[in-house]
Amino acid sequence: MKYIPNMLTFSRIALTIALIFIYPPMGVASFIVYCIAGSTDMIDGPLARRIPGGKSKLGAELDSIADMFLIIVGTFVLMPAMEIWSWLWFAVIAAVSLRIVLASITGLIKHKKVLFNHTIANKITALLLFTGPILYFIIGMHIVVNLFVVFLIVWAFMGIFEEGLINLLLKEPNTNIKGVWKVKEENEKIADS
Numbered sequence: 001m002k003y004i005p006n007m008l009t010f011s012r013i014a015l016t017i018a019l020i021f022i023y024p025p026m027g028v029a030s031f032i033v034y035c036i037a038g039s040t041d042m043i044d045g046p047l048a049r050r051i052p053g054g055k056s057k058l059g060a061e062l063d064s065i066a067d068m069f070l071i072i073v074g075t076f077v078l079m080p081a082m083e084i085w086s087w088l089w090f091a092v093i094a095a096v097s098l099r100i101v102l103a104s105i106t107g108l109i110k111h112k113k114v115l116f117n118h119t120i121a122n123k124i125t126a127l128l129l130f131t132g133p134i135l136y137f138i139i140g141m142h143i144v145v146n147l148f149v150v151f152l153i154v155w156a157f158m159g160i161f162e163e164g165l166i167n168l169l170l171k172e173p174n175t176n177i178k179g180v181w182k183v184k185e186e187n188e189k190i191a192d193s
Contacts, residue, residue: 045063117166118175166179
């Protein structure tokens with residue numbers, strides 16, 4: 001039982017890689033695979049916390065890797081097929097690139113490793129990212145989809161900067177911190193131990 005969350009995470013990686021080869025992107029088959037992959041992201045974490053022995057450092061690392069795979073494939077395979085305003089696609093690429101660079105630099109500077117935090121802002125970003133292609137699949141090319149992507153980009157940039165700030169302010173790495181408002185509390189716990 002305790003391996004089920006990690007198996008779900010591995011399946012997300014496999015399904016995400018499969019999305020690269022399914023044609024057409026945003027067709028029915030890719031949409032189904034995308035929905036299954038995204039659903040595993042919503043299930044694996046809560047399941048790991050409920051199953052005795054289900055939480056692990058490996059699982060947390062795999063989850064971050066699987067998330068990054070889904071974000072990259074979504075950005076470079078699915079989003080171009082969504083026919084959104086072209087400048088939005090470049091803004092999404094900038095956000096994804098900035099997240100990777102900022103998490104790498106701030107994590108490496110302070111903690112000697114790349115850190116992708118599971119903050120509330122990042123979880124909301126993941127939910128918005130998951131919802132975007134679904135919204136497009138349901139209503140097609142529409143101004144609502146473009147406005148949704150604008151909101152997603154603004155939200156993602158806020159989460160990215162919060163993540164960088166957290167990485168720089170924390171005395172010890174904690175990828176499960178909820179937000180920047182928890183940094184002081186986390187640092188006090190470290191000082192007390």
